[in-house]
Amino acid sequence: xxxxxxxxPDSTEDAIAAAAAGARYIAGGTTLVDLMREEVExxxxxxxxxxxxxxxxxxxxxxLVIGAxxxxxxxxxxxxxxxxxxxxxxxLIEGAxxxxxxxxxxxxxxxxxxxxxxxxxxxAGCNKRTPGSGCAAIDGLNAGHAILGTSDHCVATHPSDVAxxxxxLDATMRVRGPQGERSFxxxxxxxxxxxxxxxxxxxxxxxxxxxxxxxxxxxSRRARYxxxxxxxxxxxxxxxxxxxxxxxxxxxxxxxxxxGGVGTxxxxxxxxxxxxxxxxxxxxxxxxxxxxxxxxxxxxxxxHFKAELLPRTxxxxxxxxxxxx
Amino acid sequence: xxENPSELHLPGPxxxxxxxxQVTAGAVTLAALPPETVAATSSSPAVVKNDMTLxxxxxGRIHTLTVDPRQSVLDVLRExxxxxxxxxxxxxxxxxxxxxxxxxxxxVSCLTLAAMHGGAxxxxxxxxxxxxxLHPLQEAFVEHEGLQCGFCTPGQIxxxxxxxxxxxxxxxxxxxxxxxxxxxxxxxxxxxxxxxxDAAGRT
Numbered sequence: 001x002x003x004x005x006x007x008x009p010d011s012t013e014d015a016i017a018a019a020a021a022g023a024r025y026i027a028g029g030t031t032l033v034d035l036m037r038e039e040v041e042x043x044x045x046x047x048x049x050x051x052x053x054x055x056x057x058x059x060x061x062x063x064l065v066i067g068a069x070x071x072x073x074x075x076x077x078x079x080x081x082x083x084x085x086x087x088x089x090x091x092l093i094e095g096a097x098x099x100x101x102x103x104x105x106x107x108x109x110x111x112x113x114x115x116x117x118x119x120x121x122x123x124a125g126c127n128k129r130t131p132g133s134g135c136a137a138i139d140g141l142n143a144g145h146a147i148l149g150t151s152d153h154c155v156a157t158h159p160s161d162v163a164x165x166x167x168x169l170d171a172t173m174r175v176r177g178p179q180g181e182r183s184f185x186x187x188x189x190x191x192x193x194x195x196x197x198x199x200x201x202x203x204x205x206x207x208x209x210x211x212x213x214x215x216x217x218x219x220s221r222r223a224r225y226x227x228x229x230x231x232x233x234x235x236x237x238x239x240x241x242x243x244x245x246x247x248x249x250x251x252x253x254x255x256x257x258x259x260g261g262v263g264t265x266x267x268x269x270x271x272x273x274x275x276x277x278x279x280x281x282x283x284x285x286x287x288x289x290x291x292x293x294x295x296x297x298x299x300x301x302x303x304h305f306k307a308e309l310l311p312r313t314x315x316x317x318x319x320x321x322x323x324x325x
Numbered sequence: 326x327x328e329n330p331s332e333l334h335l336p337g338p339x340x341x342x343x344x345x346x347q348v349t350a351g352a353v354t355l356a357a358l359p360p361e362t363v364a365a366t367s368s369s370p371a372v373v374k375n376d377m378t379l380x381x382x383x384x385g386r387i388h389t390l391t392v393d394p395r396q397s398v399l400d401v402l403r404e405x406x407x408x409x410x411x412x413x414x415x416x417x418x419x420x421x422x423x424x425x426x427x428x429x430x431x432x433v434s435c436l437t438l439a440a441m442h443g444g445a446x447x448x449x450x451x452x453x454x455x456x457x458x459l460h461p462l463q464e465a466f467v468e469h470e471g472l473q474c475g476f477c478t479p480g481q482i483x484x485x486x487x488x489x490x491x492x493x494x495x496x497x498x499x500x501x502x503x504x505x506x507x508x509x510x511x512x513x514x515x516x517x518x519x520x521x522x523d524a525a526g527r528t
Binding site (some may be wrong): 006026028033036098100101 | 491
């Protein structure tokens with residue numbers, strides 16, 4: 001690991017000023033410490049933000065508000081989260097391990113870096129790690145990689161589970177930076193790789209995630225997260241689906257579908273959602289809608305199966321949501 | 326456990342395997358370096374020093390430590406405090422062998438910087454036995470043969486304590502899911518699950 005200076009500011013302003021000058025934030029550290037040890041990340045100055053007042057979970061009217069420093073385990077076990085947004089609790093518990101969920105912050109979860117093995121292999125080409133060095137995954141072992149939103153420069157998936165749920169639920173995030181605060185949909189945090197895969201998010205220099213706001217509504221109760229993976233727990237998704245249904249008088253009034261494990265960012269499927277509205281919540285309707293999910297997919301040599309697994313996962317997740325009493 | 330568990334004891338007439346390795350490794354390293362390198366290493370101005378001083382409580386004993394910010398909690402436990410019961414398996418947060426409790430919560434100590442834990446209360450495997458009596462979960466691991474080689478066992482037991490405290494030891498299926506952050510390459514999983522279930526029933 002390269003040497004660095006660790007600072008622990010007591011004020012958010014001091015933290016932001018340091019980050020605007022090039023320092024990196026650290027909260028749980030579960031991604032960053034690992035990547036620093038691998039020398040993929042080489043920050044010279046780290047700002048420990050754990051003293052800042054960015055934790056906690058609260059309810060504001062119809063909104064669930066989750067502080068950026070709230071830990072994954074804390075959010076998953078929170079009574080308000082379980083009552084108002086069970087999809088968030090379910091997606092969190094399906095991610096990482098109990099130990100990591102005790103450590104990892106919600107803000108850090110959204111900003112976690114990719115799990116593509118070539119990203120952390122210093123002698124392999126990776127445009128995300130070293131712009132212009134190529135992408136070893138495109139012709140390499142790519143069963144775990146993306147089929148949607150890829151480019152000729154990067155095919156890595158975004159690894160977060162809870163981000164998929166937050167995108168499905170139209171969550172927004174409040175960030176604070178040197179120029180003050182702003183809010184925007186969580187979905188807009190994530191960039192497509194294009195020809196600049198080293199640019200992963202839309203935060204400006206020094207910006208710090210303050211909180212995540214999740215609007216509530218009648219759809220929140222019929223909401224499920226299904227994660228398909230190589231083992232039953234503690235594994236990244238091959239395909240995952242976060243879905244929510246609002247069913248009235250036997251008719252789907254509103255549908256929300258976002259998927260993970262297949263896209264270079266958490267992937268909302270608005271065409272599939274539109275296809276479901278006005279139909280009965282049955283398998284035929286689910287299959288017709290899910291058929292649209294893999295349109296435009298660009299499978300790689302080892303991940304053709306995802307184009308088939310994706311609609312199947314969506315159908316099963318919709319069935320699970322429909323079964324919620 | 327001794328009265329003063331963190332006191333470093335010098336290698337005595339009967340050396341442990343670890344003590345023997347420490348002494349010989351140091352001697353070999355020094356012998357392999359040319360004399361001028363030894364001199365340079367001891368007073369090298371080029372070495373960046375960002376050391377930080379902090380206090381942490383480990384198994385009820387308060388330690389004031391000076392750490393390099395690069396040191397993980399795991400490295401400080403093993404290398405500085407000589408609490409080698411906590412194991413370094415993968416050193417990347419994937420295996421759970423380094424699990425300890427920090428402020429009552431199970432974490433992987435390899436993925437967190439010691440310098441970020443000033444004031445923390447840390448519990449390791451060495452702190453479980455009291456006055457020669459094993460903790461009920463340790464007893465249960467022996468009874469149910471929740472191990473073969475034993476390397477993952479300290480992490481399994483510390484994680485099992487977290488699992489029970491969190492209320493996730495209600496059924497074998499639930500234990501399997503909530504213990505999935507701990508890998509056992511010997512495959513002693515049935516015994517591990519039985520031990521956690523047994524201890525959860527006793528507490």
